[in-house]
Amino acid sequence: MIASILFVLLLGAASWLFARNIMRIRRNILLGRDVTINDRPGARWALMARVALGQSKMVVRPIAGFLHIIVYAGFVIVNIEVLEIIIDGIFGTHRVLSFLGGFYDFLIGSFEWLALGVWVACAIFLVRRNIMKLKRFVMKELDGWPRTDANLILCTEIALMTAFLVMNAADVTLQQQGAAHYTRAGAFPVSSFIASLTSFTSLSSGTLIAIERTCWWFHIIGILFFLNYLVVSKHLHILLAFPNVWYGSLRPKTEIVNMERITGEVKSMLDPSVQPPVPAARTVAGVEMQERFGAKDVFDLSWKQLMDGMTCTECGRCTSVCPANLTGKLLSPRKIMMDTRDRLEEVGKVIDAKGRWEDDGKSLHSRISEEELWACTTCNACTEACPVNIDPVGIIVDMRRYLVMEESRTRPALANMLTNVENNGAPWQMSQADRLKWTE
Numbered sequence: 410m411i412a413s414i415l416f417v418l419l420l421g422a423a424s425w426l427f428a429r430n431i432m433r434i435r436r437n438i439l440l441g442r443d444v445t446i447n448d449r450p451g452a453r454w455a456l457m458a459r460v461a462l463g464q465s466k467m468v469v470r471p472i473a474g475f476l477h478i479i480v481y482a483g484f485v486i487v488n489i490e491v492l493e494i495i496i497d498g499i500f501g502t503h504r505v506l507s508f509l510g511g512f513y514d515f516l517i518g519s520f521e522w523l524a525l526g527v528w529v530a531c532a533i534f535l536v537r538r539n540i541m542k543l544k545r546f547v548m549k550e551l552d553g554w555p556r557t558d559a560n561l562i563l564c565t566e567i568a569l570m571t572a573f574l575v576m577n578a579a580d581v582t583l584q585q586q587g588a589a590h591y592t593r594a595g596a597f598p599v600s601s602f603i604a605s606l607t608s609f610t611s612l613s614s615g616t617l618i619a620i621e622r623t624c625w626w627f628h629i630i631g632i633l634f635f636l637n638y639l640v641v642s643k644h645l646h647i648l649l650a651f652p653n654v655w656y657g658s659l660r661p662k663t664e665i666v667n668m669e670r671i672t673g674e675v676k677s678m679l680d681p682s683v684q685p686p687v688p689a690a691r692t693v694a695g696v697e698m699q700e701r702f703g704a705k706d707v708f709d710l711s712w713k714q715l716m717d718g719m720t721c722t723e724c725g726r727c728t729s730v731c732p733a734n735l736t737g738k739l740l741s742p743r744k745i746m747m748d749t750r751d752r753l754e755e756v757g758k759v760i761d762a763k764g765r766w767e768d769d770g771k772s773l774h775s776r777i778s779e780e781e782l783w784a785c786t787t788c789n790a791c792t793e794a795c796p797v798n799i800d801p802v803g804i805i806v807d808m809r810r811y812l813v814m815e816e817s818r819t820r821p822a823l824a825n826m827l828t829n830v831e832n833n834g835a836p837w838q839m840s841q842a843d844r845l846k847w848t849e
């Protein structure tokens with residue numbers, strides 16, 4: 410009875426904390442500009458099924474992709490077991506779903522194989538990161554917390570799967586001993602082997618029950634911890650990958666979206682009867698903000714671009730194909746996304762502390778340098794490579810637009826070209842009247 414009360418309290422507290430954190434993430438994402446994305450819903454559902462559910466872009470690198478699919482399937486499927494654990498925890502029952510008979514045996518057996526697969530895959534991922542030191546996992550932007558975050562989550566997965574298998578090993582041994590409460594149910598292909606290896610059969614019922622209960626509590630506390638850890642870690646992509654792909658762009662990747670206000674300005678310049686557009690103002694976190702040209706801070710990006718930042722898995726597949734990065738430039742599209750997310754979280758903390766937004770004297774440009782921004786060729790190799798369809802290029806272009814249009818800062822070669830366009834209507838340093846002189 411006490412165990413059930415404790416369990417319900419724990420479940421309630423973890424669920425409340427999770428809901429609170431999700432609402433905070435939603436609030437932060439909605440600090441971005443409003444954009445409506447709901448065209449071609451059929452194509453969006455198909456894309457989500459293929460890219461987010463089917464992991465189609467992960468398997469471009471077959472070994473890593475296969476291992477990731479095992480971890481992903483394990484995370485989703487083994488956690489069906491959590492449903493039974495919750496019912497058992499609340500009502501003090503044991504293997505309440507065992508009435509499913511043969512199907513239950515099949516489920517538990519499959520969970521065990523998957524749990525073993527997840528264990529092995531996570532161990533390989535740890536080796537790739539920490540011993541083989543693959544280039545994209547040892548880059549500077551992962552120093553500190555991002556690297557610890559990745560290792561912590563892999564170790565947590567290994568610990569959870571170990572607890573699950575050891576719990577079952579103790580359980581199956583208790584079932585064989587005919588211990589009260591441990592009625593025969595389930596198939597245990599992996600844990601039976603662990604039980605035989607670890608001489609569980611020679612242990613007393615009391616010791617086995619202590620092991621089984623410890624692992625049971627460790628497993629469920631670990632899962633509730635994991636649930637709340639997700640929302641403060643890069644592993645939020647487990648949840649956000651789906652909406653992020655659904656709301657992703659369906660336009661050709663290299664198409665750069667026009668700024669409606671600029672288009673309106675140009676139209677009014679060419680035709681004086683057309684009224685120039687009036688900049689829109691909006692209230693964000695208690696503060697009225699004017700529409701900007703391009704992006705100075707997270708408020709100037711769209712909510713979808715901010716969702717991109719929160720979805721980034723820090724896998725580095727974008728950076729590993731970026732021609733700018735590969736040729737030694739400072740730019741890393743992964744860092745662009747990490748900086749966007751970090752700045753958004755920084756802004757969110759100010760709003761949490763003060764109840765409204767108060768300028769902290771920083772912006773996205775405090776984290777992302779001009780050198781990084783101007784190194785981008787807008788080739789979109791990063792967008793193509795991203796397994797969750799994130800678009801770092803849109804953020805880079807919007808930040809450049811701010812530098813050029815609001816700060817008049819650009820590269821010297823571009824400054825000449827822009828002056829020529831303004832004065833001559835063409836990128837060349839000659840008047841329009843002289844353009845055809847080369848034919849003479």
Ligand code: SF4
Nearest residue numbers: 731785786788789791
């Ligand atoms: S679009 Fe820019 S950031 Fe992306 S891969 Fe090309 S150069 Fe790198």
Ligand code: SF4
Nearest residue numbers: 721722724725727795
């Ligand atoms: S933007 Fe995409 S490819 Fe790049 S690190 Fe993030 S998730 Fe990986």
